[in-house]
Amino acid sequence: MLTFNEKLAIIESFPELERKNVSLGRLNFQFPNSISDKKNIVYHLHPNGNGFVYAGKSGDYETDEKGLVNIRDFSADQLRKLLQSAIEGLSLIEKTASEEAIIGDSSEERWIDGENNQLILINENESWNIYYGLNLDASFDTYGEAEAFLQEEGFSRK
Known part of the structure; x- marks a missing residue:
């Protein structure tokens, strides 16, 4: 303690x-x-x-x-x-127009690696999708699979 x-x-x-x-x-x-x-x-x-x-x-x-x-x-x-x-x-995250187009009303998580590359994880249509900019990078059936992938690739939740 x-x-x-x-x-x-x-x-x-x-x-x-x-x-x-x-x-x-x-x-x-x-x-x-x-x-x-x-x-x-x-x-x-x-x-x-x-x-x-x-x-x-x-x-x-x-x-x-x-x-x-x-x-x-x-x-x-x-x-x-x-x-x-x-x-x-509790912070205002300013989204770019392209991010807003992808994210919409969905809740997102932002993940970042040691080189400040940022990925966005979104739950869409019963899938967990990972975006790099406007590009869909990967898609998973569960949050746990997406989280494991991001961690293996050296990303951590922002």
């Missing part, structure tokens, strides 16, 4: 977040550029190491009714990944 100071250092490494002191030595961190009314990303980080991070609708975490995940036992990597996911989920 990370200490309060270790968690605080990780959270403060995200310049998008603003620290807000609350009662009993607890801290909140807000994302002022949120596209929703939801501004608190970190809620009640306590000196004992307990606290919550907003996971929203990512589906990757078990959340309470407010979309919060308890981070008491998170590792440094888990905490960074959750914070990045929360920020991205």
